[in-house]
Amino acid sequence: MNEAPPSDVTAPLPGIDGFLGTRGSLMLDLVFVAMFVVVPVMLYSIYLVRYQRRYELHKRIQLTLGGLLLVALSLFEADMQINGWESRAAASPYLELAADGSRSGVVQVALWVHLLFAITTAALWTVVIVRAWRNFPSPAAPNEHSAWHRRWAKLAAVDMIATSVTGWTFYWLAFVAT
Numbered sequence: 001m002n003e004a005p006p007s008d009v010t011a012p013l014p015g016i017d018g019f020l021g022t023r024g025s026l027m028l029d030l031v032f033v034a035m036f037v038v039v040p041v042m043l044y045s046i047y048l049v050r051y052q053r054r055y056e057l058h059k060r061i062q063l064t065l066g067g068l069l070l071v072a073l074s075l076f077e078a079d080m081q082i083n084g085w086e087s088r089a090a091a092s093p094y095l096e097l098a099a100d101g102s103r104s105g106v107v108q109v110a111l112w113v114h115l116l117f118a119i120t121t122a123a124l125w126t127v128v129i130v131r132a133w134r135n136f137p138s139p140a141a142p143n144e145h146s147a148w149h150r151r152w153a154k155l156a157a158v159d160m161i162a163t164s165v166t167g168w169t170f171y172w173l174a175f176v177a178t
């Protein structure tokens with residue numbers, strides 16, 4: 001094992017470095033930036049359906065966002081499983097890494113809060129998309145599924161925003177703060 005202990009902040013960081021000039025990996029940086037695109041596009045898609053009745057365009061945008069998120073999050077998860085993030089966050093004043101690898105501090109709390117939103121968002125988006133796909137006609141238009149969709153899709157959208165805000169917070173605490 002030539003792996004450096006997590007507290008050795010001078011050791012080279014595992015995986016591919018990102019492009020934001022922080023301690024983030026390529027995948028961390030990609031997801032960080034992607035959420036600044038996903039959230040406004042999602043809000044625009046909701047504006048289109050709500051104020052312009054562009055149902056089919058809303059459907060296409062939401063399906064594209066869902067597909068992109070699935071690919072991005074799979075790659076992101078692979079990066080986390082293979083390379084981890086702890087050694088990249090070791091220089092953060094908000095993370096405490098014990099010799100046995102256990103984590104504590106504000107960064108760890110921020111991660112739990114973020115995961116709470118991220119996991120519920122993934123579940124809600126899957127259910128909302130699958131149910132919309134099955135229950136709305138093609139081309140998409142309002143029907144008896146509308147009331148259910150408006151309620152749960154709104155929650156899914158709010159959850160996505162909370163996931164992004166808590167994700168950006170975690171990123172800053174772990175990979176930017178010195």
Ligand code: HEM
Nearest residue numbers: 049050055059062125128132133140141142146153154157
């Ligand atoms: C997670 C993905 C999605 C989110 C977050 C989402 C979000 C929303 C929201 C918030 C509204 C209500 C707008 C308002 O306030 O009036 C809405 C309406 C609508 N959505 Fe989605 N949507 C998603 C996926 C889809 C898909 C995949 C379809 C089609 C297969 C679809 C079809 C519709 C239709 C037809 C309406 C209009 C319902 C009505 O006003 O009667 N949505 N969507």
